[in-house]
Amino acid sequence: MQKKIIPADPKASYLAAKAEIDAAIARVLSSGHYILGPEVEAFEKEFSAWLGVAGTVGVANGTDAIELALQAAGINPGDKVVTVANTVTATVSAIKAAGARPFYTEIDPATMLLDVAALENLLATLRDPKIKAVVPVHLYGQAVDMPRLMEVAEKHHLIVIEDCAQAHGAAIGGRKAGTWGQLAAFSFYPTKNLGALGDGGAVCGNDPALLDQVRALRQYGWRKRYVSEAHGRNSRLDEIQAAILRVRLARLDAENARRTAIAGQYLVGLKSTKLTLPLVLAGRAHCWHQFVVRTPRRDELKTHLEKQGILCGILYPVPIHRQPAYHDAALSFPHTEQACAEVLSLPLHPGLSDDDVARVIREVLAWTA
Ligand SMILES: *Cc1c(COP(=O)(O)O)cnc(C)c1O
Numbered sequence: 210m211q212k213k214i215i216p217a218d219p220k221a222s223y224l225a226a227k228a229e230i231d232a233a234i235a236r237v238l239s240s241g242h243y244i245l246g247p248e249v250e251a252f253e254k255e256f257s258a259w260l261g262v263a264g265t266v267g268v269a270n271g272t273d274a275i276e277l278a279l280q281a282a283g284i285n286p287g288d289k290v291v292t293v294a295n296t297v298t299a300t301v302s303a304i305k306a307a308g309a310r311p312f313y314t315e316i317d318p319a320t321m322l323l324d325v326a327a328l329e330n331l332l333a334t335l336r337d338p339k340i341k342a343v344v345p346v347h348l349y350g351q352a353v354d355m356p357r358l359m360e361v362a363e364k365h366h367l368i369v370i371e372d373c374a375q376a377h378g379a380a381i382g383g384r385k386a387g388t389w390g391q392l393a394a395f396s397f398y399p400t401k402n403l404g405a406l407g408d409g410g411a412v413c414g415n416d417p418a419l420l421d422q423v424r425a426l427r428q429y430g431w432r433k434r435y436v437s438e439a440h441g442r443n444s445r446l447d448e449i450q451a452a453i454l455r456v457r458l459a460r461l462d463a464e465n466a467r468r469t470a471i472a473g474q475y476l477v478g479l480k481s482t483k484l485t486l487p488l489v490l491a492g493r494a495h496c497w498h499q500f501v502v503r504t505p506r507r508d509e510l511k512t513h514l515e516k517q518g519i520l521c522g523i524l525y526p527v528p529i530h531r532q533p534a535y536h537d538a539a540l541s542f543p544h545t546e547q548a549c550a551e552v553l554s555l556p557l558h559p560g561l562s563d564d565d566v567a568r569v570i571r572e573v574l575a576w577t578a
Pocket residue numbers: 270271272273296297299300346372374375396397398408409410
């Protein structure tokens with residue numbers, strides 16, 4: 210029996226840095242400081258420096274990061290927030306948790322990212338003053354067209370909160386995703402490009418007042434201990450996860466380079482097939498959170514690969530407006546719906562060897578032949 214190839218492998222990332230991570234955990238355990246201490250502070254500084262922003266606020270997870278960023282930026286109950294429907298439910302549940310109403314726009318079928326022209330059209334047609342913000346999702350590791358999106362947002366007075374949960378290292382013209390909007394939300398879920406060994410998230414930005422507000426909201430609205438200045442929550446990053454994230458952050462660029470090499474091997478190896486391969490736009494750095502191919506026979510390909518011990522992901526099989534909790538029969542986004550029916554994520558993580566990738570390519574070729 211050949212070894213199984215899995216879509217993501219957080220355990221391999223742990224084992225690759227085991228001695229350092231174990232030492233980091235031991236350091237926290239013996240420090241006596243477990244919540245919002247020196248490790249969180251150090252991680253916030255190091256992540257800001259890596260990203261190229263003034264500040265980072267560690268929070269409990271990526272969903273909270275989006276919610277708290279929206280709230281800090283002034284989204285109020287009843288406001289509408291635009292995003293895409295081919296994202297994880299978290300993007301939309303965060304918008305609802307902030308008290309806002311989610312609103313969707315269509316994607317560009319070539320990249321499967323938010324189509325800025327469609328957004329502009331929607332805003333010009335609706336002229337709805339309740340639409341207050343947009344949450345672009347840098348899906349699969351490629352950034353939305355932020356220069357154009359920021360222009361449109363400025364023209365329509367929209368707040369921009371970037372969903373960077375799949376975009377640790379994505380960039381446009383050398384400027385990273387997460388440095389364009391008023392605030393950006395990151396997730397450190399274990400399978401993300403930068404993953405903790407548990408939950409974690411962060412809000413990043415350049416505006417000290419907004420960051421200060423997120424800092425208060427993550428802990429009961431406190432600026433001073435025991436004095437709540439705002440209606441806040443508990444959404445804290447803990448010291449153990451922060452210490453682990455510091456170890457993993459030091460390896461992130463190298464791991465992203467490994468992901469890029471694997472993606473390059475796939476792009477060459479699968480060139481001759483009928484599959485639609487991922488399109489990397491000019492001037493973009495793709496951080497290859499996912500390697501997503503498209504075929505109308507997606508389920509067949511997935512089953513074929515499974516039989517060969519190769520497991521693939523589907524991000525995402527059902528668009529948000531077709532999920533039971535958020536179903537809206539009046540909505541229709543043909544490009545989004547078609548993408549959800551056709552996408553398949555081939556295994557991609559830094560723990561894969563060239564031989565593993567060659568085996569996946571061989572099996573895909575065997576199926577398409
Ligand atoms: C993972 C993810 C989130 C949510 O992050 P959690 O840490 O799981 O809350 C939000 N948006 C996108 C696009 C994601 O991939």
